[in-house]
Amino acid sequence: MVHAAIAVALSVPLLVIVWSIVQPSTEVWQELWATRLPGMIRETAILLIMVLAGTLVLGTALAWLVTAYQFPGRRVLGWLLVTPLAIPGYVLGFVWLDALQEPLGARGVRSIWLCALVLTITLYPYVYLFARAAFREQSQRAVDVARSLGCSRAMAFWRVVLPMARPSLAAGVALVGMEVLTDIGTVRLFNVSTIADGVLRVWFGTGNRDAAAEFAVLLIAVAIVLIATERLARGRARFTQTGSRAGLHVEWLYGARAATASAIGWGAFTIAVALPVSRLIAWALEARRTDQTSTVSGDLGFHLISSLQVTVVATLACLGLGLILVAGLNRRRASGSLLARLATLGYTVPGPVVAIGVLVTLAAVDRLGWLPDGWLLVGSFVGLIYALVVRFLAVAYQGMEASITKVSPSVVASARTLGAGRFRVATRVELPLAGAGIIAASALVAMDMLKELPITLILRPFGIETLPIWVWQATSESLWVQAAVPSLAIVAVGMVLVAVLLWALERGAERVSREGRTPDQVLQGKGGHDRA
Amino acid sequence: MTPKKRPLILGTLLVGTLFLSACGPGDGAGSDTASVQADSVEAGDAGMITVYTGRHYGIEPVFAQFTADTGIEVRFTTGNDPELRERLIAEGANTPADVVMTADAANIELSADAGVLASVNSDILTETIPEELRSEANDWFALSQRARVIIASTERVENPPTTYADVGDPEWQGKLCLRPSTHPYTQSLVASIIVAEGEERATEIVQSWVDNDPLYIDSDTEIYKAVAEGECDVAIANTYYLGRLLTENPDFPVGIVWPEQDGRGTHINVSTAAVTANAPNPEGALALIEWLATDGQQQFANANFEYPVDPNVEPSEIVASFGQFTADLDAVRQLGGNQPAAVMVLSATGYE
Numbered sequence: 001m002v003h004a005a006i007a008v009a010l011s012v013p014l015l016v017i018v019w020s021i022v023q024p025s026t027e028v029w030q031e032l033w034a035t036r037l038p039g040m041i042r043e044t045a046i047l048l049i050m051v052l053a054g055t056l057v058l059g060t061a062l063a064w065l066v067t068a069y070q071f072p073g074r075r076v077l078g079w080l081l082v083t084p085l086a087i088p089g090y091v092l093g094f095v096w097l098d099a100l101q102e103p104l105g106a107r108g109v110r111s112i113w114l115c116a117l118v119l120t121i122t123l124y125p126y127v128y129l130f131a132r133a134a135f136r137e138q139s140q141r142a143v144d145v146a147r148s149l150g151c152s153r154a155m156a157f158w159r160v161v162l163p164m165a166r167p168s169l170a171a172g173v174a175l176v177g178m179e180v181l182t183d184i185g186t187v188r189l190f191n192v193s194t195i196a197d198g199v200l201r202v203w204f205g206t207g208n209r210d211a212a213a214e215f216a217v218l219l220i221a222v223a224i225v226l227i228a229t230e231r232l233a234r235g236r237a238r239f240t241q242t243g244s245r246a247g248l249h250v251e252w253l254y255g256a257r258a259a260t261a262s263a264i265g266w267g268a269f270t271i272a273v274a275l276p277v278s279r280l281i282a283w284a285l286e287a288r289r290t291d292q293t294s295t296v297s298g299d300l301g302f303h304l305i306s307s308l309q310v311t312v313v314a315t316l317a318c319l320g321l322g323l324i325l326v327a328g329l330n331r332r333r334a335s336g337s338l339l340a341r342l343a344t345l346g347y348t349v350p351g352p353v354v355a356i357g358v359l360v361t362l363a364a365v366d367r368l369g370w371l372p373d374g375w376l377l378v379g380s381f382v383g384l385i386y387a388l389v390v391r392f393l394a395v396a397y398q399g400m401e402a403s404i405t406k407v408s409p410s411v412v413a414s415a416r417t418l419g420a421g422r423f424r425v426a427t428r429v430e431l432p433l434a435g436a437g438i439i440a441a442s443a444l445v446a447m448d449m450l451k452e453l454p455i456t457l458i459l460r461p462f463g464i465e466t467l468p469i470w471v472w473q474a475t476s477e478s479l480w481v482q483a484a485v486p487s488l489a490i491v492a493v494g495m496v497l498v499a500v501l502l503w504a505l506e507r508g509a510e511r512v513s514r515e516g517r518t519p520d521q522v523l524q525g526k527g528g529h530d531r532a
Numbered sequence: 533m534t535p536k537k538r539p540l541i542l543g544t545l546l547v548g549t550l551f552l553s554a555c556g557p558g559d560g561a562g563s564d565t566a567s568v569q570a571d572s573v574e575a576g577d578a579g580m581i582t583v584y585t586g587r588h589y590g591i592e593p594v595f596a597q598f599t600a601d602t603g604i605e606v607r608f609t610t611g612n613d614p615e616l617r618e619r620l621i622a623e624g625a626n627t628p629a630d631v632v633m634t635a636d637a638a639n640i641e642l643s644a645d646a647g648v649l650a651s652v653n654s655d656i657l658t659e660t661i662p663e664e665l666r667s668e669a670n671d672w673f674a675l676s677q678r679a680r681v682i683i684a685s686t687e688r689v690e691n692p693p694t695t696y697a698d699v700g701d702p703e704w705q706g707k708l709c710l711r712p713s714t715h716p717y718t719q720s721l722v723a724s725i726i727v728a729e730g731e732e733r734a735t736e737i738v739q740s741w742v743d744n745d746p747l748y749i750d751s752d753t754e755i756y757k758a759v760a761e762g763e764c765d766v767a768i769a770n771t772y773y774l775g776r777l778l779t780e781n782p783d784f785p786v787g788i789v790w791p792e793q794d795g796r797g798t799h800i801n802v803s804t805a806a807v808t809a810n811a812p813n814p815e816g817a818l819a820l821i822e823w824l825a826t827d828g829q830q831q832f833a834n835a836n837f838e839y840p841v842d843p844n845v846e847p848s849e850i851v852a853s854f855g856q857f858t859a860d861l862d863a864v865r866q867l868g869g870n871q872p873a874a875v876m877v878l879s880a881t882g883y884e
Contacts, residue, residue, distance in 0.1 A: 035879040106709075106754070106763040107747045191712065191748055191884060201714055204614040205875040207642045356618055363622035378623050458615045462582075462607055473588060473610065478751040 003328030006321055007339035010390050013357030014345050018220070020213035028202065028211040036198065044194040044222070047116055047187070048180055054120035055176045058268065059127025060169060064157070065265060067135040070250050071258040077265040078132070079502050082125050084272040086494025088451040088468070089122045090185030091487045094475055095276040097189055115190035119183065121272040123176045130172035133505070134165035140249045153251075161248075166233065174230035181223055182350040185453065195219050196350045209356065216353040223348035277491060283484030292482045295473065297465040304489055307450060307466040311493075313381075314388040315446040318396035319438070321389060325397055326404045327426065340401070344394035351391060351454035358387040358459065384459045388449055396445040403437025404430055436507040443501035450493055467493075580605040581816040584620060585633040586613035587803050590835035597831060598823050604816050613639035613716065620648045625810045630817035633675075633805045636716040638723065640672045640804040641868020649806040650814065656822045660829075660842045664861040665802060674802035675824050676838040677859065679771045680721050681798055682789040683756065689765050692789045696725060696799070699766065700740025708746040709755045709767035713878035717752075717770065717801065722877055723870035724799040724863040731873055739881045748884040753777070759786045770801075775837025775850045790857040797858035801867070803838065 029037075066078040084092075096118055100109045138161060146156040162169075187194050193201075195218060203212030253261050287293050293300060325340045346354050362377040377383045411433070415425045431438070453468040460469070467486040474482035581604055585591060588610035595606040611619075613634045620627055620643065632649070634640045643649055649671040657666065657673055665674035682699060684692035693699045699708065711718045725734040747764055749755050752773040759767050777784045790798050805824060807817040824832050825842065833840040834848040846852065 031876065031879065035882070106749060106758045106761075110748070188714075188750065191750070193884070197714075204612070204716075205714065205719065206872050207614070207617075209618065352615070355615075359619060359622045363624065363626070366626045367624065376623075376626050376628075378619070378626070379628060457611055458619060460609070462609060469610075477589060478753040 003325055003339050006324060007343040010321075010343040010393060011345055013354060013361045013387070013390055014349060016360050017213045017216055017349070017353060017357045020210045021217050023210070024214055025208060025211040028206065028208060029214070032198075032202070036193070036201075040193050040195050040198045043112060043192055044181070044196075047112060047119070047192060047194060048177060050113075050116035051119045051123065051180045052173050052177055054116060055124040055127045056169065056173050058120060059124040059172060060131045060162075060165075062124070062265060062268060063128050063131035063135055064161075065261055067132055068157075068248055068251060069253050069261055071253040071261045073262055073266075077262070077269070079498075080269050080273070081128055081265065082498050082502060083269070083495060084122050085125045085447055085501075086491050086498050087122060087273065087276060088185075088453075088471075088487075088490060089119060089179075089183060090189070090453070090475070091280075091471065091483075091490065092122050092272075092276055093118050093186040093189040094480060094483065095279050098480055099275075099279060110191040112190065112192050115187055115192045118190070119180055119186060121268070122186075123179055124268075124272075126175045126179075127169065127172035129505075130168040131165060134168035135161065135248065138164055138248055143248065170230045170233040174226060177226045177230075178223060178347055181219060181226070182348070184350055184352070195222065199350060199353060203352075213353070213356075216349055219350065219353075220345070220348050277488070280484045280488050280491070283481045284488050287481050287485050290481070293485050295465070295470055300485060300489060303465055303467050303470050303486060304493075306464045307468075307490070307493070309381075310384065310388070310452075310456065310464065310466055311446050311449040314385050314392070314449045315396075315442055317385055317389050318393050318445050319400075319442055321393060322397040322400045322441070323404075323438075326401050340397060344397050346390040347392065347394035349391070351452065352458065354391045355387055355455045355458040358383070358390060358455075362386070379459070379461050381461050381464065384456065384461060384464070387455045387459050388452060391452075391455060392445055392448045395448055396441050399441025399444060400434070400438050403434040403441070436504045439507075440501055440504040443497045443504065447494060447497050447501075450490060450497065579813060579816060580607055581630040581813050581820055582606075582628045583608040583631045583633060583820070584616040584629045585610055586616055586639065587633055587635040587836075591633075594824070594828055594832050594835055598820060598828060601827060602819060602823065604819060606820065614642075617643050617646065617648075620808060621646050623810075624648075627808060627810050628812065629808050630811040630813045631805055631820055632808055633803065635803055636720055636801050637674070637804060637864055637867040638716060638720055638871040639868075640806060641667070641865075642871075643806065644669070644671050645868070648809050650809045650811065652807050652814075652818055652821075654818060654822060657825055660825045662841065662843065662861070664864055665841050667865060672804050672806040673821060673825065674804050674841050674864065675821075675829070676803045676833040676836070676841060677800045678802065678838050679790075679798050679800050679857065679859065680717060680768060681771055682766065682791050683759055683769050683774070683786050684766045684789060685759050685762070686785045686787045688762070692766060692787075693791070694789060694793070695791050695795070696721070696768070697737045697740070699768065700737055700744060702744070704766050705744050707765040708741065708744045709749055709758050709764035710741060710746040710883075711752065711755065711768070712748045712750050713875070713883045715750060718878065718883075719871050719874045720801045720867045721768065721799050722874035723867045724860055726870045726873055726877065727863040727866045728796045728860070731877065734874075735877050735881060738877055738883055742881045742883050746884075756784075756786055760784060771851070771854055772837035774854070775848070778850055788854055790855070792860065793858055796862065797860040800839075800859045800861070800864065802841070802864060803832075 062081050066074055066081065093115075096114070097109055100114065104114075142160050142164065143156045146160045147153070151159060181194075182196055183194075184196050184200065187197055195215065199212050199215040199219065202215055203209055284293075295303070297303070321343075325343060328339060349357075359378060362383050365371075366376045366378055371377070377386075411429060412425055415429045420428065451468060452466075453472055456464075456466050457469060457472060460466070467490045470486035471483045471490070474480070474486075583595075583606060585608055591608070595608065599605055609616075613636065616632065617639060620629060620632060623629070627648075632640070632643060634643075640649075644667060651669045651671045653670070658670070661673050665677070666672065682693055682696075693701060693704070713719065722734060722738060725737060729737070747758065749758060752769045753776070755767050755769045756773055756777055758764050771788060774784070774786065774788065777786075792798055805821045807814055807821065811817045829840050829842050829845045833845070834851075837848060837851050839847050839851065
């Protein structure tokens with residue numbers, strides 16, 4: 001009952017959008033098909049392919065580097081390579097746009113190639129995290145068998161290690177695909193005209209909300225194709241490890257090889273994090289000199305508190321609702337799974353579209369006048385949190401689903417046999433066993449909340465002005481210097497979340513050795529893993 | 533799991549449950565809005581007003597001055613014009629907004645069409661604001677004008693184009709910068725060409741721009757910089773960005789050409805304000821708009837180097853130095869109605 005209520009409550013705003021295709025705006029579509037639509041589909045496809053390929057290669061290669069080889073600085077590098085997660089794409093975009101303007105020219109810099117590059121370096125950590133977890137999980141035994149059959153170390157990687165990691169890699173890449181499909185801020189900076197951009201083009205250009213909603217449905221369709229492809233790519237593969245869980249043999253690198261390995265890793269970190277952050281710091285110092293370190297709404301502290309309020313409450317909400325949905329999954333598999341899918345549909349829809357769906361829904365509730373006199377959901381803090389949950393619940397849910405459903409049914413059954421009630425089983429058995437995974441999922445969803453712009457912009461209540469809003473106010477006037485302080489603040493909070501994420505993952509890994517469970521369960525779910 | 537960790541998990545569950553109950557009708561955060569509404573109703577003509585504004589540059593000192601002058605507090609939220617309009621429409625009778633302000637004419641016209649604006653009777657407004665710069669129904673009023681002009685490098689261009697059509701001359705092949713069609717400024721400019729020359733001719737003109745293979749840059753400031761740095765020689769942009777750039781660097785090497793001076797005049801767009809149809813405090817709303825058109829007129833226009841709508845108010849010194857010009861006033865009211873056609877023209881010609 002509760003699960004169904006949650007699923008319905010969270011999917012109504014999206015059903016409002018989907019409903020629009022019942023009465024299609026044929027004229028708009030004919031016109032679009034004759035003009036822009038083919039180009040939008042083409043640019044979306046090109047961008048998607050480039051970023052998916054880029055993140056797959058970069059993420060996998062870097063994960064392999066820090067898992068299979070030992071060289072000076074490897075441990076630190078292993079952590080630092082996750083940190084690009086803390087930098088929003090729209091921030092990295094304007095920093096690199098400005099930096100490359102001079103060498104490449106204003107025309108050269110606005111290209112789909114650079115857009116793909118920027119998206120690749122912000123999004124590769126998803127693939128990296130999944131790949132690293134998958135590689136760590138593998139045992140040396142399979143590699144040894146391959147070697148004894150005459151494979152070189154390289155051949156063993158291509159024929160054994162990589163195929164076994166395929167399900168995890170597919171999950172990471174699917175996640176990257178969602179982010180690319182729904183991105184608006186970064187593609188606009190580089191004049192790339194994608195379908196998500198088209199939704200806003202139609203909506204803002206013609207004022208035709210229905211046509212825009214139909215466009216959004218097209219996007220949902222593409223996302224579904226992407227998810228289906230991921231399922232296909234993963235196939236029926238279910239790999240389990242047998243025997244010793246010693247992990248892969250780590251090869252020591254010395255001299256030139258060690259230097260090369262370090263250079264690759266540090267190079268990636270420099271481009272994705274060190275250079276952009278140092279540029280932001282330079283701008284922030286200039287902002288301080290010219291007294292541009294606050295907005296009319298308040299100083300840095302005020303905006304930081306706004307952001308933290310939204311991030312913390314929205315994350316806790318996702319956590320609570322996610323747990324309830326997962327619990328439903330454990331009890332009634334088929335209906336629970338369907339309800340969960342419905343409730344997490346928002347992840348495939350761009351922020352502004354979710355915001356409008358929520359706006360229409362909440363306004364309808366307000367008009368019913370069920371709330372006490374004068375209380376409104378639109379423009380309230382609760383309304384904002386609701387919209388954020390609709391958009392991002394998938395991120396929290398998938399991660400928790402993966403870790404909680406892997407708690408062995410026999411353990412739960414034993415606890416029940418010993419007389420523990422359902423609540424007691426949940427709090428004393430299931431949650432403790434899945435704790436690290438839940439914390440990791442929370443850190444990931446908090447990262448999304450921290451960086452979120454379009455929904456907050458449309459639905460924020462008075463008195464809430466988050467850091468991304470400040471960034472938007474400055475960048476919409478091309479005032480990069482003014483945007484530096486809030487951007488750095490986002491990155492700083494993001495780094496704390498990355499630290500929490502890494503801590504949870506390491507804890508998960510430790511737990512494996514104690515309890516014989518695998519570490520990547522913590523992460524696996526984010527991309528929509530089925531339960532094994 | 534060690535026993536000491538349990539409270540944390542229980543706490544998490546508890547907070548999650550609490551949140552769920554907060555989603556229900558017992559919503560505490562909504563009371564914020566409620567109390568404000570109650571205040572303004574009790575306070576009658578003074579109290580507080582709420583503004584949704586799509587123009588968010590330099591607006592706050594103006595509001596602060598208004599509060600100092602009248603005692604009416606201003607609470608405002610910023611956003612993109614179309615999104616604020618959607619919010620206003622969705623909220624309907626429940627909206628907390630008294631005033632809506634936009635950065636262009638088409639967006640306010642679309643709000644008027646959606647029936648969320650109120651017609652107001654104000655002698656002050658009809659006397660200060662020229663007829664062409666307010667709607668026929670008096671449901672929106674322009675408060676400042678922004679001229680969209682041809683800009684050219686003072687170092688490399690001797691004979692810049694003097695009409696919008698001239699920008700399509702093959703001479704500027706590969707040397708032209710334009711703002712993408714997603715931006716209302718571009719849409720309004722094309723709408724004004726449609727008003728003056730008809731859709732067919734407008735399509736030809738836009739096509740000639742597109743044939744010049746322009747560089748599209750989604751920021752007027754960046755367009756000015758691109759001209760200064762030699763990325764392009766000629767471009768179309770609003771004047772007030774030059775105001776900002778000249779304050780930073782008086783020798784900025786970009787000049788302005790007033791287009792269409794032998795004909796209809798230079799395309800202007802307007803910053804507007806309107807009282808919402810369901811304003812909780814319509815008196816306060818009108819007070820703000822009247823103040824912005826009179827006592828606050830100079831400050832409002834100067835805050836962003838724009839042109840005042842009241843012909844008796846002087847523009848700022850920098851703006852005055854751009855010179856006198858004839859403005860295409862006749863088109864202003866028709867920009868909104870022609871915006872969909874403009875979007876079609878832009879789309880059909882392959883304008884980015």
